[in-house]
Amino acid sequence: MGKFNKNGKKEMPEMNTSSLPDLIFTILFFFMMVTTMREVTLQVKMKLPHGQNAVLEKLEKKSLVSFVYVGPPTDALAAKMGTDSRIQLNDKFAEVDEVQDYIQQERMNMSEADQPFMKVSLKCDQDTQMGIITDVKQALRKAYALKINYSATGGE
Amino acid sequence: MARKKRKAPGLNTSSTADISFMLLIFFLVTTSMDTDRGLARQLPPPPEENAEVKDIIVKERNIMNVRMNSAGNLMIENMDGQQFIKLDDLRAIVKDFIQNPNNSDNKPELHAETIPYFGEVMITKNHVISVQNDRGTPYKVYFSVQHELIAAYNELREEIAKKQFGKSFADLTEDQADAVRKYYPQKISEAEPKNYGGK
Numbered sequence: 001m002g003k004f005n006k007n008g009k010k011e012m013p014e015m016n017t018s019s020l021p022d023l024i025f026t027i028l029f030f031f032m033m034v035t036t037m038r039e040v041t042l043q044v045k046m047k048l049p050h051g052q053n054a055v056l057e058k059l060e061k062k063s064l065v066s067f068v069y070v071g072p073p074t075d076a077l078a079a080k081m082g083t084d085s086r087i088q089l090n091d092k093f094a095e096v097d098e099v100q101d102y103i104q105q106e107r108m109n110m111s112e113a114d115q116p117f118m119k120v121s122l123k124c125d126q127d128t129q130m131g132i133i134t135d136v137k138q139a140l141r142k143a144y145a146l147k148i149n150y151s152a153t154g155g156e
Numbered sequence: 157m158a159r160k161k162r163k164a165p166g167l168n169t170s171s172t173a174d175i176s177f178m179l180l181i182f183f184l185v186t187t188s189m190d191t192d193r194g195l196a197r198q199l200p201p202p203p204e205e206n207a208e209v210k211d212i213i214v215k216e217r218n219i220m221n222v223r224m225n226s227a228g229n230l231m232i233e234n235m236d237g238q239q240f241i242k243l244d245d246l247r248a249i250v251k252d253f254i255q256n257p258n259n260s261d262n263k264p265e266l267h268a269e270t271i272p273y274f275g276e277v278m279i280t281k282n283h284v285i286s287v288q289n290d291r292g293t294p295y296k297v298y299f300s301v302q303h304e305l306i307a308a309y310n311e312l313r314e315e316i317a318k319k320q321f322g323k324s325f326a327d328l329t330e331d332q333a334d335a336v337r338k339y340y341p342q343k344i345s346e347a348e349p350k351n352y353g354g355k
Contacts, residue, residue, distance in 0.1 A: 021172035028176055031183035049299040051195065055307045059192035121194060124295050129226075131291030133298075141202040149194040150299055 044071035044088045049126040053154040064117050066106040066145075068099065070132060071125030085128040087136060096132070099139035107145075123151040195302055200346075218264045218282045220253050222246070222301060226292025230301070235262035243300055250308040254340065256280050273320060273335045281341060288347040305344055312340045 046069060059065055069088040073081040087094050089102045107115055120140055124133055140148060221233040231240050232249065241249065256263035264283035270276050285305060289298050310325070313336050317325040321332055328336065 017173065018169070021169065021176055024173055024176040024180055028180045028183060031180065031187050035183050035187040049296050049303075051193070051299070051303045052307065053193070055195070055303055055310060056193040057196045059194060065192075121192065126294070126296035126299070128295045129291060130289050130293040130295060130298050133295055134289075134291065137199060138202075141199050144201065146199040146201060147196070148199055149192075149196050150302065151192060151194040152299065152303075154193045 040091050043074055043077055044069050045074050046071040046123055046125045048151055048153045051152040056152055056154050064114055065119045065121050067121050069123045070128055085132050096135040096139055099136055100143040103143040103145045119147045119149055120145045121149045121151050214284055219284045221286045224289045224293045224297050226290045228294050228297040246304045247308045271335050271338050279339055284343050284345055286345045286347055309340055309342050
């Protein structure tokens with residue numbers, strides 16, 4: 001009688017998981033393709049203004065875009081830098097007169113064919129006063145970076 | 157002495173899944189799918205150093221000033237006088253201003269213009285919408301105004317594209333889109349920054 005299992009249960013056959021890694025790799029590659037690493041650590045807080053998707057344009061070709069961030073320093077830096085809106089270029093705070101050099105620098109890093117298509121994306125906090133943004137805009141005009149884009153969150 | 161053929165032991169791949177899971181989770185966390193969106197605008201080139209400041213004279217009926225103060229209030233000024241308005245009303249007012257459907261004397265003059273696909277049409281090609289803001293104006297308000305202005309133009313272009321071609325503006329061919337752009341040229345000007353009434 002020992003032939004029969006006492007509790008009558010059959011053992012579950014194990015699932016074949018040999019294709020699991022392939023599956024995961026596929027998803028992995030997808031995410032590797034679409035991922036864009038954030039190159040700069042933000043030192044300013046920004047809540048972007050809100051617009052309608054129908055009116056906003058998508059920023060394509062990231063290699064042509066330079067970013068200018070404007071907003072109050074993050075909470076960690078607020079004690080040191082105050083709460084007034086500041087400009088951030090690359091990884092550090094900057095003054096208005098540095099904007100022109102920054103644009104020049106960004107332009108030098110581009111290939112010559114791309115230079116006329118350069119765009120500047122202004123990522124500004126929605127509660128910032130226009131004064132500092134006007135200054136930035138004037139600096140951009142002087143640097144002949146005339147195509148700008150006011151970054152915003154989309155929606156209906 | 158036939159050598160015994162030994163099978164090479166298979167590599168244990170049971171942990172590959174775990175390793176790729178780790179990588180997957182890393183990329184899942186770092187990825188940001190949202191594409192950047194924004195209002196595209198074109199800045200005017202800088203004024204030349206020694207060039208005389210030339211005021212371009214625009215007929216009064218062709219111009220509409222949109223002013224924002226530091227409290228974020230909106231005022232429009234044209235031949236009809238000045239009035240405070242709400243942001244929600246701006247789009248309709250601007251659309252009416254650009255079209256001038258009743259050929260009113262207080263709105264931009266209509267010019268006969270020949271445009272491909274449309275033939276000779278009456279358009280307000282000389283209208284200007286001038287935006288002025290204070291240094292203290294919140295960016296939110298400035299952005300919303302720009303947003304509404306562009307939305308007004310987009311809606312007008314969409315309407316005419318539907319009427320003329322039966323298609324959405326985005327689906328038009330390059331030539332057709334150019335014609336529509338000529339029909340409703342975008343004329344938004346920003347005044348040289350001034351400081352109104354202190355801080």
